[in-house]
Amino acid sequence: MVVPGDCEEISPILSMVGNKWTVLAILILSEGPKRYNQMRREIETISQRMLTVTLRGLERDGFIVRRVITDRAPPQVEYSLSPMGEAVVPLLFSLCDWSARHVAKIAENRRVFDSQRASDPCV
Amino acid sequence: MVVPGDCEEISPILSMVGNKWTVLAILILSEGPKRYNQMRREIETISQRMLTVTLRGLERDGFIVRRVITDRAPPQVEYSLSPMGEAVVPLLFSLCDWSARHVAKIAENRRVFDSQRASDPCV
DNA sequence: CAGAATCCTTTTTGATACTG
DNA sequence: CAGTATCAAAAAGGATTCTG
Numbered sequence: 001m002v003v004p005g006d007c008e009e010i011s012p013i014l015s016m017v018g019n020k021w022t023v024l025a026i027l028i029l030s031e032g033p034k035r036y037n038q039m040r041r042e043i044e045t046i047s048q049r050m051l052t053v054t055l056r057g058l059e060r061d062g063f064i065v066r067r068v069i070t071d072r073a074p075p076q077v078e079y080s081l082s083p084m085g086e087a088v089v090p091l092l093f094s095l096c097d098w099s100a101r102h103v104a105k106i107a108e109n110r111r112v113f114d115s116q117r118a119s120d121p122c123v
Numbered sequence: 124m125v126v127p128g129d130c131e132e133i134s135p136i137l138s139m140v141g142n143k144w145t146v147l148a149i150l151i152l153s154e155g156p157k158r159y160n161q162m163r164r165e166i167e168t169i170s171q172r173m174l175t176v177t178l179r180g181l182e183r184d185g186f187i188v189r190r191v192i193t194d195r196a197p198p199q200v201e202y203s204l205s206p207m208g209e210a211v212v213p214l215l216f217s218l219c220d221w222s223a224r225h226v227a228k229i230a231e232n233r234r235v236f237d238s239q240r241a242s243d244p245c246v
Numbered sequence: 247c248a249g250a251a252t253c254c255t256t257t258t259t260g261a262t263a264c265t266g
Numbered sequence: 267c268a269g270t271a272t273c274a275a276a277a278a279g280g281a282t283t284c285t286g
Contacts, residue, residue: 018138048248048281074247099136
């Protein structure tokens, strides 16, 4: 066996990490609880549908907690990290950190690879 | 800013990690160099097309190295991790490890969430 | 404010057949 | 052995409209 634990078993987390919105949402909530439209403004490019879908998925998995604040005039919904959500943050930060340190090299690797293909497609 | 480095900048790695085949391929190669069909047998459920696409992408990014062995009767192609590929392995292992430790809890969270929805869809 | 619902486009993946 | 090419299916994502 290659990975610690069964390969199939870990797919939920891997697909979680693979989701660009999911990781972003968790990292934004790592700053503290936020409301729906507040997150929407911070992520900017996310569509309303995707924010909802993303938050619903994270709530279902138990990474975040959804709390409806009823005692206010415009009904507000606050999202925050659960303990498990807090627990992944360091892992995601490591990932982001590694990525930030290697993104330039990867971009260059791609350029080289692509230009080699273009100039000599038959190899 | 939420993440170390720009959010947009890290997407290549995040999408790399999100790919279930990609992670699997790297982890399998962390055992040592392998040939194409050898990997195909080990991953079992991967389609030929996806293995090719996955390996090509990893090679383009510089995570793996493709080496054609010409001095043998049936032409062989060997894949191995590049130094950068080796460098991500610990990170992927951490991820897998964390996942393995939480997969059961996540599965239960989902069950609870889904059954609450089913019994009381209006809340 | 915080969404749900619908429709439509794009991206990913899989199955199948063929090749040097 | 190690692919490529093509087509079909599925999944993800976005735009728009509507609501308590």
